[in-house]
Amino acid sequence: MFFLLIGVVGLLLKYLEIGPVATWSWWVVLAPFGLAVLWWWWADKSGYTEKKAMEKMDKRKQDRIDKQRSAMGMLSKKRK
Template sequence: MPLIIIIVLLSALKYFEFGPLENLSWWWIVGLFAIAFLWFEFGERMLGLDKRKAHEQLEKARKDRVKKTFK
């Protein structure tokens, strides 16, 4: 997620031609978007990070239900 925030920030700075980014090519920004897309589409799946996050959320919800039930 920090990667997306950085890309959006860089895009805004480039659009408003702020500081040293006014001379930066848009292809660098588009390249970063492509890298982010490839990471979230393929990289996380290959490393199993998407399943791990989903499992952690389900486990937290289960523990919260158990805690609420026995209090």
């Protein structure tokens, strides 16, 4: 997402001819989009995306369990 944001800002600055970006080559301005594609490819191939999704799901599940235990008075101290 960071590379995509940098790419959009660079693209706007180049198109509107603002600052030093106006003199840069289009290859330099469009490079963050290529880096974003490489990042997404790597994240999918390495399992990073799936790992983050599973961590989020596990946290939601544990929060739900803790809330139910607390409502029943079974939770002696909050889990970290």
